[in-house]
Amino acid sequence: MYMRSNRFLQLVAIGLAGVAGLAAQEAPLPRGSVSINFKKDSPVTVVEMSQDSSSATARGAAIVLNLHMGFTLRNDSQSRIHGVMLRVVSQEATAGGKGSVTYPSLNVGPGEVFPVRIEMVLVRPTQAAGGPLAQVDLDGVLYQDLSFYGPDLLHSKRYLTACELEAQRDREYLKRVLAQSGKEGLRQTILQSGARQRQMDAAPLNVRVVRSGPSVTSAALPPEHPEKFAFVRFPDAPVDLVDGSAQISGNEARTPRIDVLNKSGKPVRYFELGWVLSDSSDHQSIAATLPSPERDLYLAPGKSASVLQETTLRLFSKTNQPANVQKMTGFISQVEFTDGKVWVPNRQNLELLGQMVPPSAEEQRLYNVYLKRNIEGLIEELKKF
Amino acid sequence: MNHPDQAALALYAGGDLGFWARWRVERHLAQCEGCGEEVAAFAAAREIVTDLAEIPDVSWNHLAAEMKANIRLGLAAGECVRMEKPLRDHPWFTGVRTVVALASIITLAVTGLVMEPHSRPHPIAQMDGHTVLQGIQNGIEVEGSGRAFRLMNTGATDVTFSVGAQGSMGARYVDPNTGQVTINNVYAE
Numbered sequence: 001m002y003m004r005s006n007r008f009l010q011l012v013a014i015g016l017a018g019v020a021g022l023a024a025q026e027a028p029l030p031r032g033s034v035s036i037n038f039k040k041d042s043p044v045t046v047v048e049m050s051q052d053s054s055s056a057t058a059r060g061a062a063i064v065l066n067l068h069m070g071f072t073l074r075n076d077s078q079s080r081i082h083g084v085m086l087r088v089v090s091q092e093a094t095a096g097g098k099g100s101v102t103y104p105s106l107n108v109g110p111g112e113v114f115p116v117r118i119e120m121v122l123v124r125p126t127q128a129a130g131g132p133l134a135q136v137d138l139d140g141v142l143y144q145d146l147s148f149y150g151p152d153l154l155h156s157k158r159y160l161t162a163c164e165l166e167a168q169r170d171r172e173y174l175k176r177v178l179a180q181s182g183k184e185g186l187r188q189t190i191l192q193s194g195a196r197q198r199q200m201d202a203a204p205l206n207v208r209v210v211r212s213g214p215s216v217t218s219a220a221l222p223p224e225h226p227e228k229f230a231f232v233r234f235p236d237a238p239v240d241l242v243d244g245s246a247q248i249s250g251n252e253a254r255t256p257r258i259d260v261l262n263k264s265g266k267p268v269r270y271f272e273l274g275w276v277l278s279d280s281s282d283h284q285s286i287a288a289t290l291p292s293p294e295r296d297l298y299l300a301p302g303k304s305a306s307v308l309q310e311t312t313l314r315l316f317s318k319t320n321q322p323a324n325v326q327k328m329t330g331f332i333s334q335v336e337f338t339d340g341k342v343w344v345p346n347r348q349n350l351e352l353l354g355q356m357v358p359p360s361a362e363e364q365r366l367y368n369v370y371l372k373r374n375i376e377g378l379i380e381e382l383k384k385f
Numbered sequence: 386m387n388h389p390d391q392a393a394l395a396l397y398a399g400g401d402l403g404f405w406a407r408w409r410v411e412r413h414l415a416q417c418e419g420c421g422e423e424v425a426a427f428a429a430a431r432e433i434v435t436d437l438a439e440i441p442d443v444s445w446n447h448l449a450a451e452m453k454a455n456i457r458l459g460l461a462a463g464e465c466v467r468m469e470k471p472l473r474d475h476p477w478f479t480g481v482r483t484v485v486a487l488a489s490i491i492t493l494a495v496t497g498l499v500m501e502p503h504s505r506p507h508p509i510a511q512m513d514g515h516t517v518l519q520g521i522q523n524g525i526e527v528e529g530s531g532r533a534f535r536l537m538n539t540g541a542t543d544v545t546f547s548v549g550a551q552g553s554m555g556a557r558y559v560d561p562n563t564g565q566v567t568i569n570n571v572y573a574e
Contacts, residue, residue, distance in 0.1 A: 062531060090534050099527075099536045102568040115563045119537035121524070154572075197543050207548060275550070288548040311550040358545045361557060365566045368559040 029054040034069060035132035043077035043141050043149050044084065047113055065122040065133055074113045077149075081108040082164050083142035085156035090122055090134045100139060100154050104163035105362045107384060158270065161342045162334050167362035171385050173347050174366065178382070183375050190378060193359045194367045200358040205283050205323055208314045224249035229258070232331040234349040238264030239271050239335050242304060251322035253277060254312040256290060258330065261304040264337075268299040272334040276356050277315050279323040284356055288313060289333060298338070329356070388420055389413055398427035518554045518573050520546050525556045527571045536569035 029051065036046055050070040057064045075081050085102045101118050108114045122133055140156030141149045142164055148157045178186045229244035244258040256275065262268050273290040292307050299305050315323045331353060335343040350357065359367070370378045389397075389410050396402045397410045414421050517528050524537035525546070538544055541558035548554055555570045 088536070099534060099569065099571045101536065102570070103565055104568065105566050114565075116565070117560055117562055117567075119524075119539055121526075121533070121535040121537060123528075123531075123533035123535075125531060154570075197545070200545060201543055288550045290550045309550055313550075361566045361568065364543070364545070364557065364559060368564065372564070 027056050029056055029065065029067070029133070033065075033133045034067060035135045037135060037137045039138070042138055043075065043079075044073045044081070044138065045076050046071055047074045048072040062123055062125060065124070067118070067120040067122070067134060069118040069120070069136075071116045071118075072113050073116055075108045075110055077141075077143070078110050079147070080110070080144040081141055082106050082144050082167075083140075083160035084116070085139045085150075085154065085160060086116070086118070087137045087139040087154055088118060088120065088134060089137070090120075098154075100156070102156070102159065102163075104160060105167050105365050157340070158334075158336050158342060161340075162344055163361055165342060165344045166360040168385075169344070169346060170360050170362045170366070171382060174378075175382055178379065183379070186378065187370075187375050190363075190367055190370045193363045194371075196355060197359050197364060197367065199355060205277070205279060206316045206318065206320075207277065207288060208316065224252075224254065227253070227325070227328060229256075229328050229330045232329060232352055234332060234345055234352070236346065236349070237332045237335070238262065238266070238337075238343050239268060239299070239332055241273070241330055241332060244330055246328060248325050248328075251315045251324055252312055253315075253325050253328060255308065255310060257306060257308045258290070259304060259306050260299070262299040262301055265301050266337045266339065266341075267301060268335055269297055269338045270334075270336040271297075271299075271332060274331045274333040274353075274357065275313070276329040276331075277313060277325050278327040278329070279315060279317075280326045282326070283323070284329075290330075331356075333357075386417065388417065391423070394420060394423045395427045398424045518552065518571060520554065520556070525554045525569060525571050527554075527573045529573075534571065536571055538567070538569060541567075 033054065034051060036049065038045060048071065051068060053066075053068045055066050057066070073084070083102070083104045083106055085100055088099045088101060090098070099120075101116070103114075103116060106114065118136070120134060137151075139150050139154045140152055140160060142157070142160035143149075146161055146164065148160070150156060174186060174189065177189045181188075224247040226245045227248040229241070229246070231241045231244070233240065240261045240263050242259040242261050244256065246256040247254040258273060260271065271292050275288050275290045276284055278284045288311075290309055290311070297305070297307075313325075315325050317323045331345075333345065337343075345353075358364075366378060366381065369381045373380070393402065393406065393410055397407060402410060410420075414424065519526060519528070521535065523539050523541075524535050526533050526535040528534075536556070538556050538558045538560075540561045542561075544556050544558040546554070546556055553570055553572045555568055557566065557568045559565070560567045
C-alpha cells in the first residue's frame with residue numbers, strides 16, 4: 001500500500017513538473033506590441049485599449065503570439081455610425097498577409113462609445129526582427145446616410161454599403177411582417193431565419209478554392225468537359241447573366257467564364273456572382289463569391305462583357321471525400337455602379353434562391369437579439385431604426 | 386444369370402472375400418467369361434497400385450509419438466507462464482492504477498469530444514502553392530513558409546464561412562462578449 005502511494009505521488013510530481021515546464025515557455029507580451037494608427041481627423045477614437053491576456057508561447061523553432069485586444073471606440077463625428085472596418089496588418093507574420101475586422105449593423109450616435117474586440121494569433125520564427133507585431137488601422141466608417149470616411153484600401157465602402165443595404169432591407173421586411181402578422185408572425189419569421197442559419201452551418205458539402213491554373217490532382221481525375229451554368233435571374237438586377245460555363249472534371253470546376261449584360265442606365269464598375277455547386281445527390285453548397293476584376297471592368301449601359309476567372313473550385317463532403325460536381329448555379333449577388341451606388345438582391349429575389357444563401361448579417365444579429373431578449377426585445381430593437 | 390457386383394469381384398481379385406462368398410464367386414466365374422475378364426482387370430490394376438506403393442517407409446508410430454511429445458511440451462510451457470491469480474486480481478488492476486487507467490480513458494474521451502470539431506472540414510483556398518487560406522478551429526488563417534496570421538472567433542457559435550474566388554476567406558459570427566455581428570476576413574494577395 002505504501003509503495004502504491006509512493007508511485008501515485010511520483011506521477012503527480014511528474015505531471016506538475018510538466019505543467020511548470022509549459023508555463024515557463026509562456027510570457028506576457030510587452031506594451032507596444034500592437035500599433036494603433038487612427039488619423040487625427042478620424043471620426044472614431046480609441047478611448048480605452050486592453051491587451052492584458054496577450055501572450056507569447058515558444059513552440060519548437062516558432063513563436064506563437066496570442067493577441068487578445070479589446071477596444072472602446074468613441075464616435076467623435078456628428079452623424080450616426082452604421083459600420084466600421086478595421087484593417088489588421090502583420091507583414092512580420094506572412095508576406096503580404098493581412099486581415100480585416102468588420103462591424104456592420106452598428107447604430108452609434110455622436111459621442112457614444114462602443115466596444116470592439118480583435119482576437120489574433122501570429123506564428124513566426126523565433127529569431128524574427130523586432131518592432132510592432134501588428135498594426136491596426138481604420139479602413140472605413142459608414143454613416144447612417146451612406147456617406148463614408150476612410151482610405152478604403154480594402155474596399156470597405158462597397159462592403160459596408162452592401163451590408164447596410166441588406167440590413168435596411170431585412171429590418172423593413174421584419175417590420176412589415178410584424179404589421180401584417182403580429183408578434184407571432186414575427187416570431188415564426190425570425191425562427192425560420194435561425195433555422196436557415198443552422199442549416200447553412202450543417203451544409204453537407206464544402207468547397208476549396210485554388211487560384212490560377214489547373215489543380216495538381218487533375219491527372220487523377222476524369223477528362224474535363226465544359227458544363228454550362230444554370231442561372232437564377234432576378235428581374236430587377238442591373239446586370240443580367242447571359243451565358244456561362246466552366247470546365248468540369250470529377251470534383252473540380254475550373255476557369256469559369258461568365259458573359260454579362262448591363263441592362264441598367266448607369267455604367268457598372270464591379271459585380272459579384274454567387275457560385276453554387278451541387279453534387280450527384282443534389283446537395284448544394286454556396287461555393288464562393290466570384291468577383292469581377294477590380295481594375296479592368298467598366299461596363300457601359302447596354303454593353304456586354306465576358307469575365308474569366310483563373311480559379312478552380314473543388315467539392316468535398318463533410319467527411320472530406322471528393323464529391324463529383326453535377327450542377328452549377330450562378331446568380332448576381334452584388335453590383336456597384338461607377339457613381340458608388342450599390343445594388344443587392346431584394347427579399348423576393350432571395351425567395352427564388354431558397355436555401356442556397358445564408359441569412360444576412362443583420363438577420364443573424366436580430367436572431368441573436370430574439371434569443372437574448374425574446375420577441376419584445378426584438379420589436380424594441382426594430383423600433384430603433 | 387445373376388452376376389456378382391463390382392465390389393465382390395474386386396475383393397475376390399485381391400483375395401479378400403470370405404469363404405462362402407469366394408465359393409459363390411468361383412462357381413459363377415466358371416460359367417461367366419465376362420466376370421472372369423473383370424476379375425483379371427482388377428488383378429492387373431492391383432499390381433500397378435502395389436508398384437506405386439513402393440515409397441520410402443514412414444514410421445507412423447514414431448511420428449505420432451513425436452507429435453504427442455510436442456503437445457505435452459507446449460502444455461507444460463503454458464503451465465510455467467500461467468499466473469497464479471486471475472488477471473482481474475493482479476495488483477496492476479487494483480487501487481490507484483485502476484483510477485489512473487480510468488482517468489486516462491476519460492481524459493482521452495473528453496479530449497476526443499473537445500477536439501471533434503477539428504475533424505469538420507472548412508473551406509480551404511490554396512494560393513500559388515505556398516500561401517494557404519483556410520478555416521481552422523475557431524478561426525480563419527493565412528499561412529505559408531512556417532508563418533501564420535489568424536483571426537479568431539473564439540466562443541462564437543453559428544459561424545458562417547465565405548470564400549472569395551480572388552483570394553479571401555471570411556468568418557461571420559455574433560461576438561459573445563460584445564453582442565455585435567463581427568466579420569473577420571483574411572486576404573492573400
